[in-house]
Each structure stands twice: as C-alpha cells, then as structure tokens.
Amino acid sequence: MADTAVLDVDGTLVDTNYQHALAWFRAFRRFDLTLPVWRIHRAIGMGGDQLVPAVAGEGFEAEHGDAARDAWVEEFDPLIGEVRPFDGAADLLRELGGRGWTVVLASSGKQQHVETYLDLLGARDLVAGWTTSDDAEATKPAPDLLQVALERVSGKAGVLLGDSTWDCEAAGNAGMRSVAVRTGGFSVEELTGAGATAVFDSLPGLLDGLDGTELARPS
Incomplete structure (x- = not known):
C-alpha cells in the first residue's frame, strides 16, 4: 500500500x-x-x-x-x-501533499547543495523530509537512499518520481514503482525500459496527467 x-x-x-x-x-x-x-x-x-x-x-x-x-x-x-527549479516543481509538491501523499525528497547531493535546492523550491514546508549523500554508503542505482528516505518519514511503501534510468532502476531495486520525467535527457524508451510505468516531458505535463499515473492517489 x-x-x-x-x-x-x-x-x-x-x-x-x-x-x-x-x-x-x-x-x-x-x-x-x-x-x-x-x-x-x-x-x-x-x-x-x-x-x-x-x-x-x-x-x-x-x-x-x-x-x-x-x-x-x-x-x-x-x-x-545558475541552477533554477523546473516549472511546476513547487506546484507538484503541493499537489502531491494535497492528495494525501507523504512527500520525501531522495537526493544523493551534498548537504550544502540540497539546502540550496530546498530554498529554491520553497520546499521545507512542503515535504516531510529529505536525504543527502551522507545518508547512505551506496547511491543510485543501489536502493539504499530510497529505503532511507522511506524510513525517514515512516512510510509503508513508496512510488518514485525521477528523471534518469538510474532512478528507475533504484526504485525497482527497492521494490518501488516509478514515474519519470524526461528532464534528465533520457528517452521514453530508456526510462520505460528501466521500469518507469509512465513518462512525461515536463512537470507541468505530469501535473496534467497525474490522475493516470501511480502518483494519482495513495493506495
């Protein structure tokens, strides 16, 4: 569930x-x-x-x-x-929370970089927690960070949103389903081949099609 x-x-x-x-x-x-x-x-x-x-x-x-x-x-x-949030990023965090999801960020970034991203996204009040590279010895495609992220918010099971084949493979290794966006430069075929159940060109596209994905509602 x-x-x-x-x-x-x-x-x-x-x-x-x-x-x-x-x-x-x-x-x-x-x-x-x-x-x-x-x-x-x-x-x-x-x-x-x-x-x-x-x-x-x-x-x-x-x-x-x-x-x-x-x-x-x-x-x-x-x-x-030079880093900027993608269009729709903060809107997606709000929408997922409003639909009843516990939202956690699974990042392998350095602590100082993740802190910058949280501020750019205005995410501190929109998510229940986050990870950094300090939280696991092995990063994606190993499942460790995803498992730590889930444990951090006392989640029962997760659905991953990512942009790379490595994200989708990590989700599979962690026993999670995954949805992907093409913002990392990977093709639809590569992402679905790595396990993504749905792929969108952008976060606004995902928001428009959210009801048809694994991220529609907590199950």
Whole structure:
C-alpha cells in the first residue's frame, strides 16, 4: 500500500544535470583524464561513488576516486548560482501533499547543495523530509537512499518520481514503482525500459496527467 511519494531532486525538480556533467568533466581534467561530456551526462543520476568507476574505470576509482569527488564539489559550487527549479516543481509538491501523499525528497547531493535546492523550491514546508549523500554508503542505482528516505518519514511503501534510468532502476531495486520525467535527457524508451510505468516531458505535463499515473492517489 503506497503512502509515500519519493522524489528525486537533481534533474527532476531542479535543472542541474548539465552543470553536473560540466563539473565532472572539469574534475576529471584535473587528473589529465578527458572524457566525452556526453558519456558523463549518461551517468548523471548516479551518485559520485557510482559515477566515477562507471565512467573512468575501477583503476581510476582506486587511485583517484575520493580526490575526484572533492574536485567535482569544487567545480560544481561556482555553478550552483545558475541552477533554477523546473516549472511546476513547487506546484507538484503541493499537489502531491494535497492528495494525501507523504512527500520525501531522495537526493544523493551534498548537504550544502540540497539546502540550496530546498530554498529554491520553497520546499521545507512542503515535504516531510529529505536525504543527502551522507545518508547512505551506496547511491543510485543501489536502493539504499530510497529505503532511507522511506524510513525517514515512516512510510509503508513508496512510488518514485525521477528523471534518469538510474532512478528507475533504484526504485525497482527497492521494490518501488516509478514515474519519470524526461528532464534528465533520457528517452521514453530508456526510462520505460528501466521500469518507469509512465513518462512525461515536463512537470507541468505530469501535473496534467497525474490522475493516470501511480502518483494519482495513495493506495
């Protein structure tokens, strides 16, 4: 019986994926590793613990993983002022709460970044809780963060909203259904193939079609 709407933040509620890709590109360049930005973008949605070995290899992870993640923070911080919420983000939070969902944000972002997003969204009074990268050792597509998010609000079962295949895979690994938006740059076919039961181009589109999705009402 799903009673909790579990929402990804980066790329789903706030428009950050391309800033993240650029920050990772610059971080890897510090170690004389030049990766195609499109390959990095395809991994956005993973946490840094998963992304570094996925795009740079296990050898790089063993030698430089922690330093690369620190470099990414340094590269991303100057870009965060460019981040804006997606149209409809705050409206969606209000609508889900009004329909009876317990709303929790499942983010693998750094604490300081999540705090900024909460302020941008005006979300502190609209959600029951949130996570950060400090809350789980393994990030998406591992299920850990979603499970922590559910536990944080004493939820019985959740439905995930995300923007990447990694979100949808994490939901499946956590035993959750998922709905997706294409704001992360993934195709309908990729998202449904990863487990999404419905895909929308935007948050306003999702709001218009909410009644036909897993997020219509708590069940």
